[in-house]
Amino acid sequence: MSQFMVEIELPGTMTDDFARRVPAQRQMVNDLMEQGKLTSYALTTDRTKLWCVFKAESEIEVMSMMSEFPLIDYMSPTISELMFNNVVALRLPLFSLN
Numbered sequence: 001m002s003q004f005m006v007e008i009e010l011p012g013t014m015t016d017d018f019a020r021r022v023p024a025q026r027q028m029v030n031d032l033m034e035q036g037k038l039t040s041y042a043l044t045t046d047r048t049k050l051w052c053v054f055k056a057e058s059e060i061e062v063m064s065m066m067s068e069f070p071l072i073d074y075m076s077p078t079i080s081e082l083m084f085n086n087v088v089a090l091r092l093p094l095f096s097l098n
Contacts, residue, residue: 001055001056001057002055002056002057002058002081002082003039003053003054003055003056003081003082003084003085004053004054004056004059004062004079004080004081004082005051005052005053005079005080005082005085006050006051006052006053006054006062006066006077006078006079006080007049007050007051007077007078007080008049008050008051008052008075008076008077008078009048009049009075009076009077010047010048010049010050010071010074010075010076011048011074012048014047018071018074021070021071021074022070022071024070025069025070025071028068028069028070029041032054032065036055037054037055037056037065038052038053038054038055038065039053039054039055039085039087040052040053040085040087050075053082053085059079059081062079063079
């Protein structure tokens with residue numbers, strides 16, 4: 001399984017149709033994250049650029065997942081396969097049964 005960084009350009013102005021699709025987009029992102037297919041999702045403060053990291057077998061699989069995004073009609077993505085992606089893991093204390 002490989003990881004892919006997707007850099008997405010978003011429109012500078014938000015239309016009513018775009019705004020109506022945002023809740024469905026958030027739900028899909030949450031679902032993909034719960035499934036482990038999407039590991040990172042970040043948006044710039046000016047809301048014109050988005051970065052996502054997907055776990056997938058191929059770029060085609062990433063494109064297939066993204067094609068179901070409710071906001072896909074407003075997205076201009078660039079997909080790059082990653083050599084590595086270092087992330088800080090949440091460290092939980094060990095649980096003791098004593």
